[in-house]
Amino acid sequence: MVETRRPIKVEEAIERLMKFSTPGVVTHVPIEQAYGNFLGEPLIADHDVPFFNRSPYDGFALRSQDTVDVTRNEPLKLEVVGEIGAGSVHDTVVGENQAVRIMTGAQIPDGCDAVCMLEMVEPIDEAGHTYILVKKKFRSGENISFRGEDTKQGTELASRGSYINPGIVALLATFGYKQVPISQRPTIGIIATGSELLDVGEPLQPGKIRNSNAYMVISQIIRAGATPLYLGQFSDHFATCFDQVKRALDKVDFLITTGGVSVGDYDYLPQIYKELGANVLFNKVAMRPGSVTTVAKKDGKLLFGLSGNPSACYVGFELFVRPIIRTYLHCVNPLTKKAMGTLGADFPKPNPFDRFVRGHVTYKHGGLVATPAGLDKSNVVSSLAKANALIVLPGGTKGYTEGDQVQIMLLEDQEGLQVSLDG
Template sequence: MIERRIPIQVSEAVERVMAFACQGEVEEIPIEKAYGRYLGEDVISDHDVPPFDRSPYDGFAIHAEDSKTARNDQPVEFEVIEEIGAGYVASKEVKPFQAVRIMTGAQMPAQCDAVVMLELTKEYEKDGKKYMAIKRSFQSGDNVSFKGEDTKKGNVLVPKGTYINPGVQALLATFGYANIKVAKKPIIGIYATGTELLDVHEQLQPEKIRNSNAHMVQAQIERAGATPIYAGKLIDDFEACYEAISKVLEDVDILVTTGGVSVGDFDYLPAIYEQLGAKVLFNKIAMRPGSVTTVAELNGKLLFGLSGNPSACYVGFELLVRPVIKRLLHSTKPHVKKARAVLQADFPKANPFTRFVRGYVSYSENGLEITPIGLDKSNVVSSLASVNGLMILPGGTRGFRQGTKVDVLLLEDIEGSEWPW
């Protein structure tokens, strides 16, 4: 008996999956380990920035009032009584018509309220004392970075769920986060199904292919920020598959399988979901490739049955699994970022359903460009290495011509998107 499956739209599939997405646990790690993780807490300013009034330039700190008569033909002279570098504070009181040589970042002497840039001054010595003269006046506050003007103590600087890049790392250090709470990396199990699959180390046999999907998905899991566990291949035996899947489910946050979700005789996944008591969220999506992609849920844990077709497997992961991982990492933008790009080749296939095509996104003077892979048979294999985007061709459209603007999903983008559909 051929099972009758009802296809749903891609956006509906994503929504059904995301209804079960939740924020994962957090753990505390030292700042040295934080790069590339996701914040498990808000980063909050523990002090004003600047922490004190300071000079943004190399120059001289003065009382602005003293400079009011300075003109081109009537310079005003200041005695330079001291020099302070960053990390040092003035030790002397600055009296009228005295100045302090001040370095970038150094704290303003208490009696000064303006900084004259070095290049606007003339320096000289008289009777063993240092002087400088200026030919224009300054207002109180000129060239002073005031305490708290960049940020105030207590401000949320970076929200929970943000990817920790070098800038975030700098903020963590500045605000004293020697240790920081980050999202724990979710554990994602992978099982590959299919009698035709060989392990990578095995000698090729005429009717077999090596299991590339599981390794591809493993890399996709890592790109998404989680930890993959490759549980192995499932052979075409129902009881063995059922046992293996029941067992691995205990150890993982999410289970991804590749293959076995069609309606063929050897496609056990639907029956395994049933025996597990998992609720199937859908088993058909109105898209190409990957229409047979199936997702089930068991006690809040998601089981992704990706197609065994490599491009369907790749696409299904990025559309459905990635956002669940990112949400576990507390991201508020869990989906792949969407942009517009100019198609670089004719794509003649009609699209009865929404079609996703792997491609290479590059930059031109006029924005993004995408070259779909797999159109030219002679380089279809090697071009897989350059894939960094998915082209989206809406369902109900005919072929697309070179030069047309199309939607693309940017697979290497880190920031993500709230809801690209």
């Protein structure tokens, strides 16, 4: 019996799915290992920046009140009573007509309230003392970076779920995060189905192809921020398959199967969901490729039934699995970032359904150009090597023409998009 499935729109599928999307737990890693993870807590400034009034220049710290009557023709002679290297402090109060040599970044000594830049004065040595001649009046606060002027203690500098890039690592170090709270990566199981599949190490056989989806999905899982756990291939025997899925669910946070979700004789997944008592959120999406993509839920765990077709599998992962991973990682923007750009080649296939085409984004004349991968049969395989985006081609047209404005999902982006902004 061929089951009849009602296709739903992609947006509706994502909406249904995101209702069951939950954040995971927080763990800690040493700061050296923080890069490339996601912040498990907001990053908070633990102190004012600067932490003390400091000199932005190499020069001489002085008291502005000493310079009130100074002019170019009536310069003031100040005695240099000390030198402050980076990291050291001057431990006495600077008195009338005194100055202190100060390095960039050093703390302004007590008594001083301005800095004269090094290149503006010429030091004079007289009888074992050093003096400078100041030829201008200084305002109180001139050439001083004040405590807290960059950032006040307690400010949130990056939100929970932010991708930890080198800039964030610098902030984590500045604010004393020797151990960094990060979102724990979910573990995602992968089971490949298809009796035509050979493992990557096997020699080719008539009628068979090597299993590429499992390894592709492993990489997509890592790119999205999760940890893959490859559980191997399904057997051809239903009871064994059912048992494989049941056991897999104990080991993982989410489970992906590739293939076996259609309505053919060899497609066990629909029956497995049924016998598991899983709640099928959807099993047909009005999109190409990947219309048979199925998502089900069992005991709080999501099961993603991706198509066995490589492009459908790829697209199904990015549309449906990635936002679930990003939510688990506490990302504020769990959806993939979208940008408008120009279609780089004709795409003549008409289609009633929305199409998500793997493509390659380049930059031309200040804009994005997205070219579909594998339009031309003779490069269908190699063009995949370059795919870094999904080109969104809404259904109901007779195809698209080079130069059309299209929406592009940027797969290498780490900032994402809020759920509410998607549409």
